[in-house]
Amino acid sequence: MTAAAVRVTAMLPEHAEQVLAIYQLGIDAGDATFETTAPTWEAFDASKLPEHRLVALDNDGRVLGWAAVVPVSDRCAYAGVVEHSVYVHPDAQGQGVGRALLEALLASTDAAGIWTVQSGIFPENTASLALHAKAGFRVIGTRERIGRHHGRWRDVVLIERRSPNVV
Numbered sequence: 001m002t003a004a005a006v007r008v009t010a011m012l013p014e015h016a017e018q019v020l021a022i023y024q025l026g027i028d029a030g031d032a033t034f035e036t037t038a039p040t041w042e043a044f045d046a047s048k049l050p051e052h053r054l055v056a057l058d059n060d061g062r063v064l065g066w067a068a069v070v071p072v073s074d075r076c077a078y079a080g081v082v083e084h085s086v087y088v089h090p091d092a093q094g095q096g097v098g099r100a101l102l103e104a105l106l107a108s109t110d111a112a113g114i115w116t117v118q119s120g121i122f123p124e125n126t127a128s129l130a131l132h133a134k135a136g137f138r139v140i141g142t143r144e145r146i147g148r149h150h151g152r153w154r155d156v157v158l159i160e161r162r163s164p165n166v167v
Helices: 013-029 041-047 097-111 126-134
Strands: 007-010 054-057 063-071 081-088 116-121 138-149 152-162
Touching (some): 013 041, 013 063, 054 097, 063 097, 097 126
Parallel strands (some): 081 116
Antiparallel strands (some): 063 081, 116 152, 138 152
């Protein structure tokens, strides 16, 4: 599969089961998040900004991956700052799905006036760090031993991308 065979579109309720299954696969792999189980669709739906939730579909309409954002704060000073997530099904990794999702997500957030997209990535998740570097994210620091995950301390690399539309 190539990125050209991937269609990125709005995430809809009919994608819920596949989106949450991909989320759980990422959780189970151990280097995607501190979470231990995917949320219910209701909790997921309530937490993500609806206008910036995307899925990548193959030609048969199967979800290959998803991207979404959450606001970092409800304080008005941070209205243009979001934290994002990108998850790709293990069978579709390394095929341009993550890049297609991230590019579409950044186009969406840029168009909406969001000035900073940020995230935290485990340093062991080298593929995600490389993807984000190619998309213009910069490392702003590492939070060392910030949380325990499956009985061991984990570091988190903080990354951000400022919109080119911000002057």
